[in-house]
Amino acid sequence: MKRLTTLACFGILSAACAGAGAQTPPAQTPTPAVKPAETKAEMKFTDTTSIDRPQYTSTYKRRPFPPVVIKNATIMTATGAEIKGGAILFQDGKIVAIGQDVAVPTGAMVVDGTGKYVTPGLIDTHSHLGVYAAPGTQAESDGNEATNPVTAEVWAEHSIWPQDPQIPLAIAGGVTTMQVLPGSANLIGGRSIVVRLVPARTVQEMKFSGAPYGVKMACGENPKRVYQNRGPSTRMGNMAGYRAAFIQADEYRRRWDKWLKDRMGDPPGRNLRDETLADVLRGKILVHNHCYRADEMAQMLDLAKEFGFKIQSFHHGVEAYKIADLLATAGTAASVWSDWGGFKMEAYDEVVENAALVTQAGARAIIHTDSPDGIQRMNQDAAKAMYAGNNAGIPVTRDQALRWVTANPAWALGIDHLTGTLEAGKMADVVIWSGDPFSIYSKAEKVFNEGWLVFDRSDPKRQYKTDFNLGQTEPGVGR
């Protein structure tokens, strides 16, 4: 997979990146990269097209916080190690050191971790928080632009309500980052967005700097049910729909790539639907594909071959265990639940050992939620799937199971070079658990998002309430 962050921002686009703060340069530039020399010198604002101007850039800023040292804890790094009686230091948003002991800088907050466990912040590849916000009235139903089978032009971030009271509940579950996707009504539902779970007035203040965009695609029952009267109404109709969209997008990409090369004459007309899909074809936008059945996943892998892109992860891959070898070969991850099944025909063949079987076959398994409930207990879902595998003689290590909710989702979102494990140099997305995170009785006690204490179970002042919570709900967290 081509690392998206290698596509640095340059030229006049650098203005768009400035707001991102002192982060790794963001790759959230939806537009074709513009060659710097030609643009900066020659173009005046009035000459530029809309693609050369800032494109909904992140305004996320790391919150300052003193250095933190956690001592005498079991440190689960998601890199293979589980350090008993270990320590971790993070400072200025970055992990500095991990080991049996670490130096304590002046002014550091020191946490006695006796009996406690430390993990990376959990990452959910599949959420609709903000786009299907609580209190769940029709007015907050902003996740499916179910007006056309292909709506690659819509962006989930334009639906996210940062005051969704489900967000603090997820934070209390130890989740630091999530991908918010459009729903699955459409063949191609639109752009997803990776956000940090932090209090914010605007979605821009949550946008994860350095994360590539994703695109949501959906197989199977949902699109063919939603569009049964106008089509697609069959699985073959679904396939024809994806192909038609990418054929058109490829023509668009060729026109634009040619113009971007010499910038001669009027630019081609801008079309948001094709623009998103063209960036999929350029490898700049990651494909996240809702797809339950094994045979359909195999069809989608062929579709990706036809158009020369890669599917980063299947989602809701209830039958991933049947084709785990194909997934391993393709380098495509499977985002799955531990035990959701049977609620529709394409979920009929659910097995609790799915994640374990996918892991055993050498493919990348991810536990995802698609649920405002599940996202509060991702550690529990990983535990369930791990023990189910072990009970069935499919060995899964604790580290592998932890990776299902940390390192592997980070990879699927293209941010594994930034977060997802506890390693020196990585972002300090860190959770302190009251006990073994694979025990049902354990709770996230402290959650650090890029080194900032965003949640503290022992301090009501560190239990963020959304505007919706104020004056009408009990906190609902920290209990």
Place this chain on the structure above:
Amino acid sequence: MKLTTHFVALCGPARYTLLLATLSLPLAAQTVAITGGTIFPVSGPKIAHGTVLIKDGKITTVGVNIAVPSGATVVDATGKWVTPGLIHASSNSGLAVAELGGFRESSVNGEVNPSFNPREAIDPAAISIPISRTGGVTTGILLPGGGFLPGQAVAVDLWGDRIEKMIAKPSVALLLDLSSGSKDAGGGSRAGTLARIRHLFADAVELSRRGADYKKAQIQPLSAPAAELEALLPALRGMIPVLISAEKQTDIENAVRLAKEFKLKIVVIGGTEAWKAAPALAAAGVPVVVGPLRDIPNFDGLGARLDNVTLLAQAGVKVIIMVTNDGGGERNLRYSAGNAVRNGMTWDQALRAITLTPAEAFGLGDRYGTLEAGKVANVVIWSGDPFEFSSKAEKVFIRGQETSLRTRENELRDRYRKLPVEY
């Protein structure tokens, strides 16, 4: 072998009367001794290195130093945890092919269906039944759904190849929805819904008093068909509880007022804001069926919180735990209980909330819910703490019979253990 068969008239009006034989004991007489385990009888403190003796489908003895009768099948439970079979108070097991939408048979059209009972729609071969057993669930209260008077609930044991074998009690509650879901039944306001239910209850009483006048058409028009009104009578006479769906504090307290007004036995189900109504519920002795994972606010429950069950138990309310907000379904009842403990309930309270308390609330307390002599032998042997992910149900006995824990999921898993698969 002792075989007890009793026939029960299941419905009120004669023309709907149906006879179903319920077999309260298994066909094969046998004695089972579960020895050496830590026993959690629920009726009393845990018993280390105890024995549970089962004969003819019933528990005969529970204790320590119990002599094992000759010929008994001995199950060594050393190091294991032994509990009563779990009872799920909001079950759909057997009323759907798995949980597949479009195949559910738990509801009928219309709003006022008190005579409806889904028991004849139960499919003993449903693949969801053994899956529920893998979670130690041995008994389900199958609930009808839909409308504001959806019908009656039936209690079943999750084992048996015919409906008759599964039924534990044919009618255990009358359902009534007082949540915002039935505002429309009252013309758009929950106050209207309450007025309508009062009217229906009053008409049912009137009809029972003046049946002869009704037949002669000397009675005012009724608010529902006579057969439906007659089906309200067992609840109005206190023979079965009214299971009332209510989430908001006001709806829960209205349910308690309604119970007082009509001298009803009630159980509240849903109960998102029950913690706010705890004093009224405790004073009236009303049990509440709650999903302990429900914490997302909406306008039918802005006070949703994870420690709802904890606060209820602390206030002395009888708490029953059900599975909600969990796509894994009924097998995860034990994890709902475990999460209740995570959020402050005591372990013993949580176990009672999925065994004895639901049994008592639905009129099964004399036969179900504890490990005591005379009780139906629904018993689970766990590898460890039943609420923990690291534990599993190793053996599940229903009516004294060890049941299969092999599921369709296991067949699929084993087929695809090695890839590429050879069919």
